[in-house]
Amino acid sequence: MRPRWKGKGAEAKALADPMSEIVSQLQSSLLQSNACALLSGCSVLLAVETEQTELLTRACFDNFVKNDVDLWLYMKLKKEKFPDFYKAYSHLRMKNWVLRPGLQYDVDFVAYRHHPSMVHSEYVVIVLSEEGDAGRLRVWSDFHCTIRLCGSVAKTLLMLNVDKNGHGAISPSCLERYSVEECTITRWSPEQSRNDQKTSENGVN
Template identity: 75%
Template sequence: MGPRWKGKGAEAKALADPMSEIVSRLQSSLLQSNARASLSGCSVLLAVETEQTELLTRACFGKPIITAEKDKQWFQLGLEEAFYLCYSLKCLKIAGEDNFVKNDLDLWLYMKLKKENFPDFYKAYSHLRMKNWVLRPGLQYGVDFVAYRHHPSLVHSEYAVIVLSEGDVGRLRVWSDFHCTIRLCGSVAKTLLVLNVDRNGHGALAPSCLERCSIEECTITRWSPEQSRDHQKASENGTK
């Protein structure tokens, strides 16, 4: 199942302005402004100027929050998004409730405390983000993320992503789980992408463990006997 572009010219717009370049401009802008965000429960709050508002929106990081302030725009970042900007792109500082900037280890421990499976989810998130896929929450589809080839205003999401960890016995362990999930993905024109995160025997005590983790990608689609039979007939007719 290939990309489904939204309207005439959408693909050309995406090709003319690659997501990698948008993220690079955002990274540069945040670095120059010495951007600083604050922890707020299970999310991170970031106040930015007009230029960064546009870049965050175009790069699909966080969601804007409506406030009475006119000179600044606030964004709410998810844990994976915030840690990606802080740890992977090195362009964002994040302060705790005491207003002191947290180092990578303290931030990692905080996010693990707020989200038990954060290490595996972050590994999966960064794995796809580094390949220039845009990731958004997939709760409405019963999955962990949905992946877009470019900005959601230009293209529909292509993959419904489920993250599986070592010893995960809760999801996709019986045929009925696969059947229901694949049917749901098919009904919304998405391909199921399962990311199996393997820590290779290492713990997750510090963010350095990410380098020792590996990911196995597996796309799963529904097999249609009728469709296969039609293809076989067409092939046979073509050889006669």
């Protein structure tokens, strides 16, 4: 079956600039530039140069993000609480901590104070916002289960409460006005407490 061309001249244009050639040029350009991309759900965020932007547009690979505001709006569209999560993420990155997704432990992040190749993650991180987080840590049993999990994998629960201080989330500049409050929660162990007390007494004697 022959293609059903849309409009006069469409066939000539397609044959003069075939899709296979465009994709080949794009692949070659991306390889040469060592391009990196961020996977976001079913979408890929790719940082490209002018030539690659043109090739992507010609190849019909979605729309390109023009600036940081466009990227901000795109991420908010993908994840409603992206501003809170990004503020929490950047807060810990400012400490030079390494963060990775915490899906394995049903939390937002796991955090490393040293290189992940050298140590296991020390913290499981939960991000809370002033809008409330329905279904998360609503009752004491939720805390208890999470803390027990942390104890079983030798990690500390770190809760980050993001306060917008009355500011919205219109643009990335709003992040500068947000504040983050840290709270670490650990499980109290009577046996460990007794051992610590004995060690302290022996040290005094």
